[in-house]
Amino acid sequence: MIYADTSFIASVYGLDANTTEARQFIEASRPRLPLGFLHWPELAKCFWTSQPENAEILWDWVKTDLAGGKKLYPLELEADPVARRAAGLLIHYCPRWQKLRSLDALHVAAALAGGFKTFVSFDTRSFQRTLAATQKLKVWPPLTAAEHLALKSGLTG
């Protein structure tokens, strides 16, 4: 059960510095990835910012794959419990990790609410992946040294 943050899905459907690494993961694990209400706005922003000439094509591709069900499938979660869980995570962790964004916590909360075991994200620039690790989610790619340090401080702080 793999939950991919939008940063991973954007690298799979677009072409950026993480696309090669994303491909390696896909080829090794051949996952069906959930796509939920948190992914849509971020994917839209990413496609229309990074690939404006092909944004419509990428958008339709994602929608077609979601309907096809082989690569993506709709993740249906109730927004309110996810948001409340994210709020709880933020209350606990944002005083020490001030770069932790609301959307980071929402993705982690969605993964927890959906019962996922693995959290896939390329966002090493916030504390999203570290937050996922605090919740016993297996994080891929593995945490960086800085994230490990933050995890240690987050767990003992």
Place this chain on the structure above:
Amino acid sequence: MTLLQTRVDDQTARRFEKAARDRGETAYSYLQRMVAEAAAAPAPETWDTHWKRLKSLKLKPAPQTLAELREAAGER
């Protein structure tokens, strides 16, 4: 009771029959057409063909990853 009602619940059967009537068809001919269309539809794409298709789009590498975009936008 129609044959359709013996296969699915009553409400679904009635809705299907109405949808067929609205299209000027019988339930049977509508069902036949749906099955034929589904059989002719291309199979959903899998990861096997994903990268070939991505390559065919000839995308320019994005200047920023999504994580960098998030940071640049100052998203909180």
